[in-house]
Amino acid sequence: MLLIRRIHNLAGVFFAPAILFFAFTGALQTLGLHEHRGPGPYQPPQWIKVIASVHKDQVLPKPKPEAHEHEQAPNPDADHHPAGHDDDDDSGPNPWPLKIFVLGLAIALVTNSVLGVWMAYRAPMTRRLSMILLAAGAVLPPLLLLV
Template sequence: MRPNTLRLLRRYHHYLGLFFAPMILLFAISGALQTFRLQEAKGYGGTPPNWIVWLASVHKDQGPPRERKVEKPKPAGDAAEAQKPRAEASAGSAKRPSPLPLKIFVVLLSIALSLSTITGIVIALASRAMRRISIILLALGTVVPIVLLWI
């Protein structure tokens, strides 16, 4: 590849990486939390903190959390009937492999993506010639998604 082409590709990579870095970090962190269903009461072991629920909502629904509709409780007889087919189906099915190894891998992937993104930001900010544009792109990459959440 020609040197001018490589220089142009590096510049675009720099601009795109800094603009999207804040959201890459947000999605990596929220994805890691969702891997273990920490945004749900059963995954967290109680009522999850609002910040985890908020991150999960932005990640999954591209918006802030909405009020959930309260469902009417079903009569006890109906709940028992609904559980029967599920129990019968699971008794005849083969044993599924544990999802834990893949969950651990996904969390490690999220950590690596976060560290790589932070390293890229540090490298970009180390260049005095590009520092101003780097800070502007980071700020825009933070502000634009926040504004888009509320439109």
């Protein structure tokens, strides 16, 4: 049982940075903050577009050519939202109960990951190995993204 607990601890510390990243970006996507939807001036900040691309497609987004002022940029959501379609209409189930659940899940994942890293840091016998694995878990994914 001690071996299983140690493996669980060390794997948790190694994957904690990725869990934090995917919980945060998943929450942003659950709220629809990663893309422009419908009429309105909202444009997501570039950093949200980048991390959403990494979350959804595991790649950095490729730069798009600048659209000329007199040309209207194509709407990437046109295929997903037919004309006259409103996400808040009453034609289907209400998405908010599940969205609230997913946001709670993201908060729980972040909280548990932070607590797990803190507990690993407080354990004197595995502190050094835990911090090495935490650093490796934080550095390895961005390096793999660039390969």
